[in-house]
Amino acid sequence: MEFERNRRYHTLLTGLAAALAGFCLIALSVGRYSMNPADVIRVLVERITDTVPSDYAMHNVVFIIRIPRIASAILVGASLSLSGAVYQGVFKNPLVSPDLLGVSSGACVGAAIAILGGGGMSMIQISAFAMGMIAVSISVAITRVLRSDSNMALVLAGIVTSGFMTSVLGILKYVADPETQLAEIVFWQMGSVASVNRAQMLAVLPVFIICGSLLLALSWRINILSFGEDEAKTLGMNVPLFRGIVIACASFLTASAVSISGTIGWIGLVIPHLGRLLTGPNNTKLLPVTILLGGLFMLIVDTLSRAAMSVEIPLSILTGIIGAPFFAWLLWRQREAVR
Amino acid sequence: MNISVESLGFSYPNGKRVFKSLTFQITKGRVLSILGPNGAGKSTLLACIARLLMPTRGDILFDGRSYLRMRQREIACAVGLVPQDIVPSFHYSVLDYVVTGCAPRMGLFQKPKAEEYEIAWTAIRRMRLEHIAEQSIMKISGGERQQVAIARVLAQRPSVILLDEPTSHLDIGNQMKVLSMLRELADDGYGVVMTTHNPDHVFLLDDEVAVLDRNGNLIFGNSHDIVNEELLSELYGTSLRVLDLDEIKRRVCIAEGLGENGQITKESDASEEM
Numbered sequence: 001m002e003f004e005r006n007r008r009y010h011t012l013l014t015g016l017a018a019a020l021a022g023f024c025l026i027a028l029s030v031g032r033y034s035m036n037p038a039d040v041i042r043v044l045v046e047r048i049t050d051t052v053p054s055d056y057a058m059h060n061v062v063f064i065i066r067i068p069r070i071a072s073a074i075l076v077g078a079s080l081s082l083s084g085a086v087y088q089g090v091f092k093n094p095l096v097s098p099d100l101l102g103v104s105s106g107a108c109v110g111a112a113i114a115i116l117g118g119g120g121m122s123m124i125q126i127s128a129f130a131m132g133m134i135a136v137s138i139s140v141a142i143t144r145v146l147r148s149d150s151n152m153a154l155v156l157a158g159i160v161t162s163g164f165m166t167s168v169l170g171i172l173k174y175v176a177d178p179e180t181q182l183a184e185i186v187f188w189q190m191g192s193v194a195s196v197n198r199a200q201m202l203a204v205l206p207v208f209i210i211c212g213s214l215l216l217a218l219s220w221r222i223n224i225l226s227f228g229e230d231e232a233k234t235l236g237m238n239v240p241l242f243r244g245i246v247i248a249c250a251s252f253l254t255a256s257a258v259s260i261s262g263t264i265g266w267i268g269l270v271i272p273h274l275g276r277l278l279t280g281p282n283n284t285k286l287l288p289v290t291i292l293l294g295g296l297f298m299l300i301v302d303t304l305s306r307a308a309m310s311v312e313i314p315l316s317i318l319t320g321i322i323g324a325p326f327f328a329w330l331l332w333r334q335r336e337a338v339r
Numbered sequence: 340m341n342i343s344v345e346s347l348g349f350s351y352p353n354g355k356r357v358f359k360s361l362t363f364q365i366t367k368g369r370v371l372s373i374l375g376p377n378g379a380g381k382s383t384l385l386a387c388i389a390r391l392l393m394p395t396r397g398d399i400l401f402d403g404r405s406y407l408r409m410r411q412r413e414i415a416c417a418v419g420l421v422p423q424d425i426v427p428s429f430h431y432s433v434l435d436y437v438v439t440g441c442a443p444r445m446g447l448f449q450k451p452k453a454e455e456y457e458i459a460w461t462a463i464r465r466m467r468l469e470h471i472a473e474q475s476i477m478k479i480s481g482g483e484r485q486q487v488a489i490a491r492v493l494a495q496r497p498s499v500i501l502l503d504e505p506t507s508h509l510d511i512g513n514q515m516k517v518l519s520m521l522r523e524l525a526d527d528g529y530g531v532v533m534t535t536h537n538p539d540h541v542f543l544l545d546d547e548v549a550v551l552d553r554n555g556n557l558i559f560g561n562s563h564d565i566v567n568e569e570l571l572s573e574l575y576g577t578s579l580r581v582l583d584l585d586e587i588k589r590r591v592c593i594a595e596g597l598g599e600n601g602q603i604t605k606e607s608d609a610s611e612e613m
Contacts, residue, residue: 094429220449226428228426233389236443
């Protein structure tokens with residue numbers, strides 16, 4: 001039976017990886033400058049074999065515009081989904097999303113400060129990332145002041161921090177120039193990977209690789225943590241240290257995703273649920289599937305956002321419109337469990 | 340491994356003292372029942388032995404070695420705790436739950452392989468739970484969940500098994516099953532410690548007992564030497580009778596009845612501990 005289950009799981013992983021690869025090809029082809037998938041493959045092969053491009057326009061569209069954007073969409077989707085799944089495990093609550101400890105609201109404040117200060121895209125990215133991590137640190141510091149290392153204290157501290165950051169963001173929006181800065185802040189908040197360039201994407205790639213690998217390596221221990229703090233302790237785990245490492249990794253992932261894309265809701269909540277429907281709750285299987293599903297979902301959403309209409313639709317709007325009914329459907333599928 | 344509890348005291352950070360100075364031994368091959376009324380601190384005592392709570396006084400020696408200087412992982416290899424109830428948030432299978440018992444003996448980044456699953460299966464077979472091994476732990480009965488928790492402790496392979504009121508949610512049939520299982524485990528060489536507020540369980544097991552009263556005092560010894568009518572009536576604040584029944588060749592504890600003498604007194608109306 002175990003063998004059969006493993007075989008099914010490996011088929012699922014291969015299927016998802018193949019779907020992701022296939023959809024990358026579609027995403028490379030569609031857009032305002034539409035291309036034939038065969039042309040895309042030819043351009044890719046020319047690059048790999050280092051031959052002179054037969055069509056410079058196509059070459060530029062693929063390598064300068066589309067690949068950074070597609071890679072960013074996949075990274076953002078995978079990061080938010082992975083950190084969502086991990087947060088849900090650590091906090092023993094399937095309704096938790098990655099911005100629980102205030103990382104997203106902190107990142108919004110960071111981005112708004114950079115916009116008001118007249119910073120460019122890179123400055124916005126750095127400032128959003130830094131403020132996202134500062135917000136999480138404030139949440140953790142509050143639990144230190146409360147002298148509590150319980151999950152509940154951390155969740156409540158997260159609510160306090162998020163509330164505070166949202167108010168600070170309100171002040172920043174209030175003083176912003178309504179014609180330029182306010183519009184930019186609001187648009188940033190809606191989420192987009194349209195203007196992400198290669199350098200920005202490469203800046204968050206190491207965070208994704210290091211934190212993602214660490215979380216995958218610790219996935220079985222996250223199972224134990226999801227049984228509760230006392231149970232994890234009776235199984236010999238140093239709970240505060242381990243939980244700290246896991247939360248730090250998940251927060252770094254969220255902060256780097258949000259820093260390049262702005263806030264994107266729903267994905268960190270919905271994708272782990274879909275993953276659990278496919279693999280069950282065991283994190284050793286759930287986390288890899290969640291990474292692939294999150295990447296695939298975000299890539300589909302981003303492709304729709306730039307190809308469905310003549311103007312780009314912000315990602316948060318699309319993830320909400322797709323995510324909310326999808327979550328309702330998932331709840332209906334799992335109605336036994338949520339009853 | 341023998342565990343010796345030395346002058347153990349515990350107070351909550353708000354200053355509320357649960358017990359001041361408890362001394363007793365946990366011996367392999369014996370079942371030690373910690374008997375006491377609600378609110379006496381039985382669960383707190385178990386939590387201190389498993390070092391879920393740090394004692395505020397005294398020490399516990401594991402084969403002569405202070406547990407204050409041991410790592411949590413070393414303690415987990417020596418002592419396994421079966422909580423009163425497991426409250427899972429996700430639909431893990433019984434097998435996935437039981438295999439986590441192997442965690443203290445595995446590396447931080449290690450995931451269970453065939454060897455660990457075989458240990459988990461052995462524990463599941465020992466508890467006769469094969470028929471529910473693939474089921475979700477959220478969908479099995481309270482009695483089965485209790486047995487699954489014991490199976491996980493078996494997969495943990497400690498020397499001493501602590502059980503926090505293992506019979507509290509069970510009907511009498513399942514209570515007897517659990518008590519015989521504890522006897523079997525002790526016969527297999529485990530040191531078994533369980534908390535209970537039912538004196539009959541102490542008589543059934545007829546082994547060691549540590550009686551903990553609400554003032555944090557403890558009497559330790561063999562149950563036939565120390566558990567008697569006066570002690571139990573005093574402990575529970577109500578009139579209790581201990582009868583020696585020839586037909587079953589053991590003592591039983593029954594309440595004298597309702598009314599003036601048997602009426603529940605103020606002291607026993609205490610809140611649940613922990």
